[in-house]
Amino acid sequence: MMQKQWMDVVSQREIATDIFELVLQGSLTAAMQPGQFVHVKTAEGDTPLLRRPISICSVDLEKQQFTMLYRAGGQGTKLLARKRAGEQVDVLGPLGNGFPVDEAHPGQTACLVGGGIGVPPLYELSKQLTAKGVRVIHVLGFQTKEAVFYEEEFQSLGDTYIATADGTYGTAGFVTDVLTHEGIQFDILYSCGPTPMLKALEERYHGRKAYLSLEERMGCGIGACFACVCHLQNDPTGYTYKKVCSDGPVFPIGEVVL
Amino acid sequence: MMQKQWMDVVSQREIATDIFELVLQGSLTAAMQPGQFVHVKTAEGDTPLLRRPISICSVDLEKQQFTMLYRAGGQGTKLLARKRAGEQVDVLGPLGNGFPVDEAHPGQTACLVGGGIGVPPLYELSKQLTAKGVRVIHVLGFQTKEAVFYEEEFQSLGDTYIATADGTYGTAGFVTDVLTHEGIQFDILYSCGPTPMLKALEERYHGRKAYLSLEERMGCGIGACFACVCHLQNDPTGYTYKKVCSDGPVFPIGEVVL
Amino acid sequence: MSRLQVELPGLSLKNPVMPASGCFGFGREYAKLYDLNVLGSMMIKATTAEPRFGNPTPRVAETPAGMLNAIGLQNPGLDKVIGEELAWLEQFDVPIIANVAGSQAEDYVEVAREISKAPNVHALELNISCPNVKTGGIAFGVDPEMAADLTRQVKAVSDVPVYVKLSPNVTNIVAIAKAIENAGADGLTMINTLLGMRLDLKTGKPILANRTGGLSGPAIKPVAVRMIYEVSQAVNIPIIGMGGIQTAEDVIEFFYAGASAVAVGTANFVDPFVCPTIIEKLPHLLDELGYDHISDCHGRSWKHVAYHRA
């Protein structure tokens, strides 16, 4: 269950421009599912005040360690990027409902589509899917060559296609271009990335078996503050909603308004 | 001249309960005088926001190092106490006007009276006085035995009397009790410590050659914000003033209202 | 633990610490983290007559030592709050303060009448200070007469004591507080959020979809302390203080200022265990400071008024 814990920094390194890989250790890892996230206090004291939601990228249950990958872009993530082995980080988690691994069956093909900083949660998902005998195809989109990360890691689990928006690496364009050009077929699709990407997938695969992970600005991260709500697509009353933090961040395609 | 500099932490250690000795290195040391202070940003970011004024305790011009002793009591000083060798500290200084070493002449006796966290600036003063052949007597007051620091350091420069308010070490009582009981005589007196102590000295040594170092809450630390003003004792108009940060913190006895 | 016991109109509190409205939902999420029975009370999320979705997202933005929110009073509506949320909360031995909101006086009156009948609702908190809705809310809170009138109407239909929540976005908070006291309010809660805004560096647009939002968190603490200090000396009804409280030390500062109990809002997001942590720390802090009872701290800052005003 969800806990608040001071976790030990095992390691931290920059794996692409401004993209950091942070490995943390603590018992909180026991309950982690792919697609769930943690809520991290990046500094003691009042600035920055709020926690930062970061996805779980991979879990090592035996070592009680998990990895997160994040972009050091703003005030909080930049501070987090300074943490070194031996220091501790205040983590609340695991939070939310992750990707349903059970929905993919051995022998089936799962397509995992990630965009930018939405790529990380797909890694643990892919590990768990392949472990149970699901064939995985990864389609990962990035801005530019320098922003690409974890290509080899994904490659070792299944076919991996990279797209870059500026064409400096892999297919020039978006993940949808890869999906089209490569004529990728699948039984189930999982995705995480920017909203425009999710919208494009929704248009394309409406009615298919697919799960999308959403992002929204958060307060509490646990479902109490109503910061992160989204509308339901099928909503006659206009006031039903889901909370991205506690009902999501993963929703079946077509359930909520993107 | 006054500069703002990221200085290197050479060492930091706790020398008495909550009292830390921090040694910093940088070219800013070149201009330092005993009784001056530095204005320290104890953390990056907005909390705590303001700098902290801390006295210069001793200077090593050759090594470009200086030492400060401070009590880790509040938010800022507690953060400062966490700094380790290899890290850097944002220092503005040296600031203010220190103790006039020139006013004591070789062969004369100087009495240095310090109270609690007012003791540190007397150390560099004592070093410079003894170096020029002035005999020094130290009378240092603390709350309790665990709060006593730098006794040996002062002892190595001249007679050193300790008073503790709770009588757990040295003379029981205040520095004034030591001055009375030991019948201490001097040509010139220098003091730094809590206002009640300074007031007691002022009453006692009114008209003598003496210099008192004051404390006041500060904003800018350089004379621009008018946070730290004090009245002049001889003030027919009622609106003349001195700024503790830039006119002081050391004033001749009788000049300003304590 | 009787050192923390506090008696207020309608509220016999085992301790003076409670989560602030809107920062704790209806308690369900925090109940997964700790036993809610430790809480002195609980201010539940604003309830309106009809269900509300609230404002579009983004609804929160961070600011130096604070945050902006523009939730817009999202809630499942009166019936569900009574039937589901308050019913669920009955399992806890915690008196509930129900936060009442609306677009017009009739809405407030309806919610107050119905919700005050719930057995575990021991007091109402009239939210006339929400800055994030287009009608109602803050409009009632910035005008002494409107505030008084609404207080009177709600008081007339309520089965439990009525506290009114003050907005800090006013020139003269004392005048409004007095008007509300004269209208029969049993207590005041203060402060709600300060109106603020943040713009996105890249686009120039407001970060909040609602453009402006309510500023809360440590940043506003000095404003809250000042207002409680002023109001507590001008009225004879108790004040539940809030605005930036994060620690037991902050609680003492609010008591010194003139609060008789306190609520913790934004800090719950920073540390979900903040309320139990404060409650546990308080007796030790009272020891350190030399007070027998938390109420000994009440209004200590007042004593110096005469001196300084001389």
Next chain:
Amino acid sequence: MSRLQVELPGLSLKNPVMPASGCFGFGREYAKLYDLNVLGSMMIKATTAEPRFGNPTPRVAETPAGMLNAIGLQNPGLDKVIGEELAWLEQFDVPIIANVAGSQAEDYVEVAREISKAPNVHALELNISCPNVKTGGIAFGVDPEMAADLTRQVKAVSDVPVYVKLSPNVTNIVAIAKAIENAGADGLTMINTLLGMRLDLKTGKPILANRTGGLSGPAIKPVAVRMIYEVSQAVNIPIIGMGGIQTAEDVIEFFYAGASAVAVGTANFVDPFVCPTIIEKLPHLLDELGYDHISDCHGRSWKHVAYHRA
């Protein structure tokens, strides 16, 4: 550097960044640290007709991401400010904005008349928002009519354009801004400090000898941005914005909100080089964001008003 050039009534500024009144004295101390000629302008410490000592100490206290001050308008008085401070400042090629204060209208009028004759004073800033004096100051700033009346009187005797400095401690800042505009003000400066207070944990007493003080620094930035956003869309005179600015990014946010120039206060205490640092950074930031000129940022947040109000 013409990318930063800004033209305001009375003020031709090489860049839109200046120290805020009371946070830079008369420039002498900062002149020891850097060449004041880099500054766009300078708002000097409030000047009153007679010399003032101000309030007893302590005069400052720290708060989360902010500070309280209760200096109480200490200054050497009109004659010395003109004869010594402004005369000294003539060595710099920096147009001065003189901050004018007083206890009653006549005081303001006298200071305005005399100080506006100084050759390097290019504009006045009418301080009707100081929260730290018993008479005058904020009293003028919270009442639209009093503010308008004072503006008219000062305008009548001033040789240079008159900017009026608004207090944020009001219910309706737009109403006050409009009244001041109608009274003939040439510009507005905003915001002055928010009234706040801190109490000492050990004694329960206010930390400031004056009890309450003015809250400044990053904590108040979202309030300043919101008020500038509102006022700039309601008036046709330019606004010099201030309140928590620390970085070039903050400057852009204030321009987006509707400011035409900015002042930096508290941040000078945190980093005495903050003004030159911001000025140096601004052109690079304009490049990053893709603007030719700083004025391209002006009022960018407004465009979204219609959309969101729909």
